[in-house]
Amino acid sequence: MKAEMNRPIRVLIAKIGLDGHDRGAKLIVRHLRDAGMDVIYTGLWQTPAATVHAALQEDVDVLGVSLHSAAHMTIMPEVVRLCRDCGLDHTPVIVGGIIPAADKPRLYEAGLAGVFNPGTSLEEITQTLRDLAARRRAHAERQPPPDLQTPSGLARAITAVVAGRDNGLPVTPEDKRRPTVIGVTGAPGVGKSTFIGRLARALRRKEQRVGVIAVDPSSPVSGGAVLGDRLRMMDAQPDHQLFIRSLSSGNQPGGIAPHCGDVVTLMGAAGYEIVLLETVGAGQGDTEVRKVAGEVLMLLMPGSGDAVQFFKAGIMEIASGFVVNKADLPGADRTIKELRESLDDERPVWSVSALRDEGFDPICAWIAEKSR
DSSP states (O other): OHHHHHSOOEEEEEEBSSOSOOHHHHHHHHHHHHTTOEEEEOOSSBOHHHHHHHHHHHTOSEEEEEEOSSOHHHHHHHHHHHHHHTTOTTSOEEEEESOOGGGHHHHHHTTOSEEEOTTOOHHHHHHHHHHHHHHHHHHHHTSOOOOTTSHHHHHHHHHHHHTTOOTTOSOOTTOTTOOEEEEEEEOTTSOHHHHHHHHHHHHHHTTOOEEEEEEEOOOTTTSOEEEOGGGGTOOSSOOTTEEEEEEEOTTOTTSSOTTHHHHHHHHHHTTOSEEEEEOSSOOTTOOGGGGTOSEEEEEEOTTSOOHHHHHOSSHHHHOSEEEEOOTTSTTHHHHHHHHHHHOSSOOOEEEOBTTTTBSOHHHHHHHHHHHO
């Protein structure tokens, strides 16, 4: 149990409903990261169903909701009900926001594990999360081995592998159902998360089961992380054939997280045919993704370099293909032209606009060819 508690606590923070800002939620997220926790932040305007679906896949220790819309007596019982329906009845649910003190007893009666009013100190919130996470992990330790053919089982198995508790899991690295693994790398801000979200849904329209591994950097100071890639991939209605798991890098160099290869193996054993692996915002020497992914897509954006940059060794060499994202911006044509002129081989170059959901069919066809 001591080793179990040494890994970062995983917390999901969501804004459900029509709240127009998330300043308070972001303050909480940053504080929890600085307290050494891994925080999955799903952003504004989420639904209860999408929030619980995310908590299930991420195998979080605590599910937290921030509300300022006076809808807590409607939304929070629904979140608790959905958790129970999908087997998360031992995952504590908490809420914070503009909540009258008179409503707190009713929320506890509805099954919430924590209710925080304005003025609650960050230290009290943090300690409550630590206590709740410890109880939830103690329960998880007593559970039977996970069934990879269920979403909750796959989520638990990934947690076990990442924590180094993979003894007895029903899969080996030689599993015959190893999926097609496509790494997606590129500099910070190039739009990897949005691109992957769009690409995953384009593949889903072609009836492919898709897994996503999204890696974000860990803090070198606290060891915690803000895992924010998921918010650019979520839809209001959960897709049960699209499995997204966020991982922190653990300060491992090279752009990926520890145990990524093991997580790929688990997703393949669970029946996901294609796995998209997103690196952290990568530099020229961050090439570790090539050891896990059979193919690597390098994302660029207009103005991201010139012919000299494209000649340089490192991350440009490991790419199987290049994607110029944000092709709706000025300078896209010039970037594409210079990139093609700098290549001395037949590696493909595509232009897409993830914002407009344009240009994904040729990439899907290329992935289908690689999957044969």
